[in-house]
Amino acid sequence: MSEAKIQETVLLVGNPNVGKTTLFNALTGQNAKVANFSGVTVDLKTGHTRTPHGRKVRLVDLPGCYDLRGSSPDQEVARKVLRGEVAEIGVADLVVCVVDASALERHLVLALDVIEAGLPVVIALNMVDVAESTGVRLDPVKISEELGVPVVPMQARAGKGLIELKQALRFPLPATPPSIGWPTGPEGESGRRDFINRLCETAARRADAHSVTVSDRLDTVLLHPVWGWFVFVGVMFAVFWAIFSIAGIPMGWIESLQAWVEGLVTHAMAEGDLRDLLVSGVIGGVGSVVIFLPQILMLFFFIGLLESSGYMARAAYLMDGFMSRVGLSGKAFLPLLSSYACAIPGVMATRTIDSAKERLTTLFVAPWMSCTARLPVYLLLIPLLLGSREGGWKQALVLVGLYAIGTLTAFLVAKLLRKRLGPEETPSHFILELPPYRAPQWSYIFRHLAERGWAFVRKAGTVILALMILLWAAETYPKSDSDDRAEQLSHSLVGRLSHVLEPVVKPMGFDGRTGTAILTSFAAREVFVGSMAQLFQVEEGDDDAENQIRLREQMAEAHWPDGRPMFTPLSVVSLLVFYVYALQCLPTSAVVAREAGSWKWAAGQFVFMSAFAFVASVVVYQVGLLLGF
Ligand SMILES: Nc1nc2c(ncn2[C@@H]2O[C@H](COP(=O)(O)OP(=O)(O)OP(=O)(O)O)[C@@H](O)[C@H]2O)c(=O)[nH]1
Ligand SMILES: [Mg+2]
Incomplete structure (x- = not known):
């Protein structure tokens, strides 16, 4: 490593949804996006923190990845950074591998890969609270001995273990026994599994009986093919009603x-x-x-609540069957859902989608999820449509309707577009992990x-x-x-x-x-x-x-x-329809161009959506007139 380097670089790696960004925020004082589902971070985030020895280090938060092999664009970023192939980051001095203590068997796969790659590693054994509540008995010392790297138990969300982790960030990391106690290389796959299983049996012992958790019980209702939908519609309606009242x-x-x-x-x-x-x-x-500031904030608040608790991932799961019929997977639903707040993070979140065609399709239709910038327009016009002081629930119903129109049209266009882009690459199936329900991260x-x-x-x-x-x-x-x-x-x-x-x-x-x-x-x-x-x-x-x-x-x-x-009811409806469909956001077009890798795609999207909005509005008005409205 070069002498000129002023500061050390520490990478935060780990499987999706293990709390890397929570840890990053706690260490750097930033507020990067955190939510309770996989694939929240899709881009590199850097920040700074100080070790107890007063050393300033650069911290890099990476998108989650499962191993050093897979294929989706967000995971590829993580792998490139680990290999030192990203110029802005360079070669890391230390890697903090964040693992979920309550599901160690799965999470150690990546940890072994990173240790094997020869980088100095510290393991952050996160979510100790979850592991303990499910009866897992952890032995961090044993894990450390077996893997030959420091292991720090912690709870990133509660800020516990941060100091210990910082103390473990030493440069260079004191040499650990070089012997790797597990078989390496692709042939050693099953041997590695055995190694991990044996390690977990001794160092992360589970309570014998498999108990039904609260998450399991909630899921029997919330993922139920009938009741699940009732709850989903109920939740959405409650959100919009609250916005009005x-x-x-x-x-x-x-x-x-x-x-x-x-x-x-x-x-x-x-x-x-x-x-x-x-x-x-x-x-x-x-x-x-x-x-309209209060209403916009309320919508962000509810979206935050749903994301943080883990309900969003259930909504995506419910939608999976429906999504596959239009040629998308449940994974595409999360970027679409976050587009309700703003299309820009939604478009960026499409990076979690493995199939390139599915990804292009999703980012093409994402701006049809009504974002908060449309809210002032809707909220001005809906009372005009219903007569100024109509009850909150009717207004909420119209609002739900507008969101539904945008969403359904998006699915329809996605289906057509998906067909045009060529045959299916892989049968789309649900690949999103269902996280356990968690208390919202209020801070x-x-x-x-x-x-x-x-x-x-x-x-x-x-x-x-x-x-x-x-x-x-x-x-x-x-x-x-x-x-x-x-x-x-x-x-x-x-x-x-x-x-x-x-x-x-x-x-x-x-x-x-x-x-x-x-x-x-x-x-x-x-x-x-x-x-x-x-x-x-x-x-x-x-x-x-x-x-x-x-x-x-x-x-x-x-x-x-x-x-x-x-402004008759008909012309107000026509105006609302126009705003549901029109793409009037230059920053979105810029992000689409970047993510799709071509200005043509963004320009095509803009022209298509504007024309669609115009035609839809004309059709609504003219047909309405013919029908005598
Ligand atoms: N119970 C518990 N929950 C935690 C802890 N740390 C983080 N969480 C929660 O875990 C969820 C995921 O946190 P993130 O920080 O977004 O995870 P991430 O690893 O950055 O996820 P991706 O960006 O999707 O890879 C959030 O709901 C956090 O509130 C912890 O120590 N205990
Ligand atoms: Mg993250």
Whole structure:
């Protein structure tokens, strides 16, 4: 190893779902994604930690892998790093092999592979709490003697054993007896198994009778072909209901705050363009988006809870049969599920899928899982559809419906695409391990919420704010002599743009202003709400009126020039359908291009989804009209 190296590099390796990232977070103070299923980490994460001797070391968290042979892209990363083939990481000085003490037989396979590869190894014997609760009697000293490497018992989630592990990180690691006590090479496979079994019999003895665990008992219901589905639908419904009813309370606070600030500015400033910019552009436009923060956070919270407890993996298991009918495996379901939070991590998570064709198909349809950026649009429009103060459960039902439409269409398109991509490589079957249920990792969930919340506020304060100011300028200039707002608007840049857009969006049931708002939302979906708040504002509202409700009222009162109401239930449905399908997220397209390895794929996806959204919306509106809605 070169002299110039400033710090040592320590790799965290292990099978999936053993707590590598939990350990990484605990050692580095970061908050990388942790969840209770396999294949959560798909990329390399680096951080720093200090040993008790004051040495700063670089820590690298790897995706889980089972041995040094398999084939999926995420596991390949781990293998390359272990072989020292990744330039940014170089050759590791030490490998911490994280194993699950409650299932040592399986986890030692990788540990032996790594020791054989000749790297200095420390074994982190994690999840000691789980092992003990299932009656396993551990003997870390014996394991250490047999393998010839240090073994540190620990509970990463509770932060136990961290100091001991840090103490074991010594450079160079004191030499251990070089003799390997198990047969090596591929021929030695069964001999290695025997070695592991013998070791576990003495050093990780199981209680004799196989007891039925709580996880087993829960699974008889949650994986039941009938009851399992009841629970699944019930859980989803409860989540959406909570989003409407509970989040309504903090939303009210934000609304009042916004109205108060608006009133303050209105009174403090003289009438004029600047005041108009602040009140309608900045406070009205940005505020109408920020209001949805509580609901977005709630959705992230529930997704975090479901992932952390292990229920997500059950949902994937339930879906397996259905998925295989569309040519995907249950493994593809987890990336799709996490796309409900945001398509970007969802697309990245497709790396856990072994088959390249299945992977391409999954990342192609992932953006149709409604992400949280669509939530503000849905939440603005659903009450408009049902009449403002309709009961929470009906609204939840419509919301579930929207998620379902996106999901089902995704499956349908996946099926067609999967066929086009050529014959099946391997029969898809369920390859995801079912993890035991675990208590949610609250510290991770709440830190994650804080990060997401901050990211949303930052986006509102930058991208959305900038767009709102631009839009305000475009709807204010060039100025006309008229005092009438409608006339002023039609004279402005936006008015002219609306005029051009109107023939395009009219078949969908909207006017040019809505068309303009849709156009602005190609920068970011949430912008739609802010743009509507600006474009449909008729008069300066009362100082204390609540902006959101005002926007909905204004939309409800909007008319076509011939006096027909503009937002009928039919046109609102058509608008919702458009937002379910349209791909309006540049970062997603960039990640798709990277993951699929070609811009063509991302461009094709964008064109296909936009066209699909447009056609679906036109069909809904026109057929609806024919049917007399
Ligand atoms: N009971 C118990 N659970 C733990 C412990 N350490 C981690 N966990 C849980 O194990 C699950 C998996 O943790 P992760 O840190 O995401 O595991 P990982 O090894 O990084 O998983 P991949 O990235 O998928 O390879 C989470 O639900 C953690 O809360 C522990 O010591 N005891
Ligand atoms: Mg991980």
